[in-house]
Structures are given as C-alpha cells and as structure tokens.
Amino acid sequence: MKINEVGMGKDVIIEVSKGTNILKFESKSMEIVQDDLLIECVRYNNKVVNLASKNVVVSVTVDENPLPVKFSDVDMSVVKKDGELYHRVRTAKDGREVNRRESFRVFIGEPGLAQINENTKTRDVLVKDISTTGFAIVSDDDLDINTNIRLSFIDKGTQIILQGCVVRKEYRNNRVIYGCKLVKAPKGLGNYLARKQRKHF
16 A cells, blocks of 8 residues: 555554664554655653654554555654644555554553552552553653563462563653563463453453
C-alpha cells in the first residue's frame, strides 16, 4: 500500500525512535493532499509535538483491514490547511502489513503505587497490563526513559510487587502509558498471569 491509498478516519499510531528510546502517539487519518497523508495534529499538554527532528526515526502504522499497515522512515511536518493544523506524513516507501498479535500480556486494570528511582515517596498509577517480561502503567507524571520503578498493587487480597525500568512512553489524552521491562520476575508471576488469563476466557 502507498501512503496516498490510506483510508480516511483510520486510527494511526506514530512511533518515534531515538536509539533504544521509543515514544508513541495516537492520531487519525484525515485527508490526502498531493500524494501526502494528513493526520490529526499530534498534541501533548495542548502543545503541538515536533516530529520533524533529524535525530529520530519515525514510523506510522494505520489500522487498515484486514491487517494494519506500517510505513517506515517517514518524514513528518506540521502544515496548515483551511485554518486547521495537521501533521503531514510523507514517504516514497510502500507500507507493509503487520501482525496484530502482540506478546502475551494480561490486562490488570487495578490501581497501584509506584516508587520512582530511590525516592521513598509513592505515586498513584493505574496498572494496565503485565507479561512475563514487563508491565505497563498509566500515569499523569512525565518520567524519563530508563527511570527505575518499583510497582505494588493488590489483586484479590494478594499484594504483587514488580521492579522494572521504563523503556517506552506513549502519550494518550494528556496521560502517559509507560512500558517497563522487568528487572527481575518475582516468584510465582507465571502462575499468577496464567490464572488471570483463564479468567478472561
């Protein structure tokens, strides 16, 4: 698929990579103009996000049917059309279909407490999901990549404690989803995830 063949109103994920750091943003496809794709302007805290830096690698994934289509090494800039701001996606490369299947993750959806680095003060977070290699939390705070997190939460009367390191950030509705790599998997984590998974079926 070429970028000018993308359907309108499709969900779009922008992935920005710099070294091992990855940020993700959400948008929607809006219009094709001169073979370029215009998407909803990406903002965070009501400010337009600059995606035109030469020091980053940007890819765009569009939620097409039957499979999402990913465009790699795209150029992005902010343009104004009919009084509205958009991000323009430009690439000469064809997109490729990608598999929807993700690594084995179990949805949790429980409130938790996060201790950041060596700070003894805890912050309220939402535990989004957990796998055998990492976990994701949702927070109002803006944390740096490589931040160490000690996460604790209660599930059915059992306290779960995880230690991880932030490896990815995804901005969504003025909140941030942090993907964390487990530093050390606690004993019994696999059994806990298996029990949670069975309850979803």
